[in-house]
Amino acid sequence: MKASIYDVAKRAGLSVVTVSRVLNNESTVREKNRLKVLEVMRELDYHPKAAARSLAKGKTNLIGMMLSTLDDSFFDAVIKEISDRLAAKGYYLTLSVDSDLSPMLFQEDRVDGVILLSPINEIAHMRELDKRKIPYILIDHQHPAPSVSSIVVDxxxxxxxxxxxxxxxxxxxxxxxxxxxxxxxxxxxxxxxxxxxxxxxxxxxxxxxxxxxxxxxxxxxxxxxxxxxxxxxxxxxxxxxxxxxxxxxxxxxxxxxxxxxxxxxxxxxxxxxxxxxxxxxxxPAEHIGRQAVDIMLATLQGELPTPAKVELKPELVVRASTAKPRGE
Known part of the structure; x- marks a missing residue:
């Protein structure tokens, strides 16, 4: 007998409402509860009907983003630009902090594509996404990836x-x-x-x-x-x-x-x-965000025959913490 949402809730020790919120990618769900639900879904091999309907349509209008930390105002600026530009194109952004369970968030019936923002477990995530045939791009990657679209700052x-x-x-x-x-x-x-x-x-x-x-x-x-x-x-x-x-x-x-x-x-x-x-x-956080959305949407629309490789230039900002050495 196939597992139901009630089975997931019971095994996870959470309410059906909480499980439903996880399935709908609602931002009000605590991260530990989200990960617990996803873990139980995997254990029970549970596939919600809503996700199946999305898969049947071939599109969810969700873009996943995996990042190493939420405690970084530079990342915040990149994420905001990506989220705003995706929303203008009718897409929504869902976030996951890098962890062993993160790939569960990016199953092929949950997101159309994934943006990896300076991930710690980069190689493992790339393999998982390749296996699931989910399009993805890299921002601030750690390893050479000639076959993947990427954006880096010099x-x-x-x-x-x-x-x-x-x-x-x-x-x-x-x-x-x-x-x-x-x-x-x-x-x-x-x-x-x-x-x-x-x-x-x-x-x-x-x-x-x-x-x-x-x-x-x-x-x-x-x-x-x-x-x-x-x-x-x-x-x-x-x-x-x-x-x-x-x-x-x-x-x-x-x-x-x-x-x-x-x-x-x-x-x-x-x-x-x-x-x-x-x-x-x-x-250039805003420029990174704009490039990421443009490349991702072009990839999803089949308009990118070869991987895009973007290298952006940084800028020196002189403020009050530097001066000539004493005596000069």
Missing amino acids: NYAGSVMAANHLLALGHKDIAHITGPPLFLSSRERERGFRHAMREAGLAPFAVVPGEFQIASGLEAADRWLAAGRLPTAVFAADDYTAIGVITALQAAGVRVPRDVSVIGFDDQVIASQYRPALTTIRQ
Whole structure:
């Protein structure tokens, strides 16, 4: 006997109403409940009639997006642009934070296509989507994918821009705090920084591993303070790390930018609100969102014979956290 929605609700320990909301992709459902329902659906091999009707039509007008975190204002800007542009075209966006159960959200009878936004489990998700024959595109991917449409920001060029800004101010003792090596963006930002320093005939003051977190900046700055030796400038791989550096330095009485200049990457909302306002490399969030929707819709309409490869240029935004070294 086939499982029913009542069986799913009973096994999940939730109400039928909650299960129904999950099936209809309603945003009011708690993520843990959504994942629980999807897990039980898989265990019971449950296929709702509504989904079957969508499949029969061959279209759901839903686009799924998988991302690594919701705690990122840059991602927020990309998602908003994608959601607004999809809505204008009669489509709706459904989100999932990267997890082992995420592919369950993107079955072929639930979404027309998927956008992967800097996913952690990229390879596994690509395999799952290929197996289910669901069209997808990558934004800020971590691995080479020549057969898949992708959008990236030139992180290498952005980090060269950041380093050259500090070099042009007259800095020579420049440190870099990286992002996690898992991310291609982290590796490219470090590569660009090292290239710019070599071109200037200089060795980095230090290259310190980080995690795209405020704590990474706090820890690096605290170590330099404890050692009694500071760089004159720091290029952090993201804005949160940069803010951690500034916070630790200011707590120790070191003035930014008079004593140490600091530059970040991304142009998160907090970058312009922090004091001193943060010099950073801006990623074109709205342009990324527009390109993603255009490519996805062209793919669904069969108007994209070969994968699209888009590389966007970042922009240097000079604010109050960088200046010439003392004495110059």
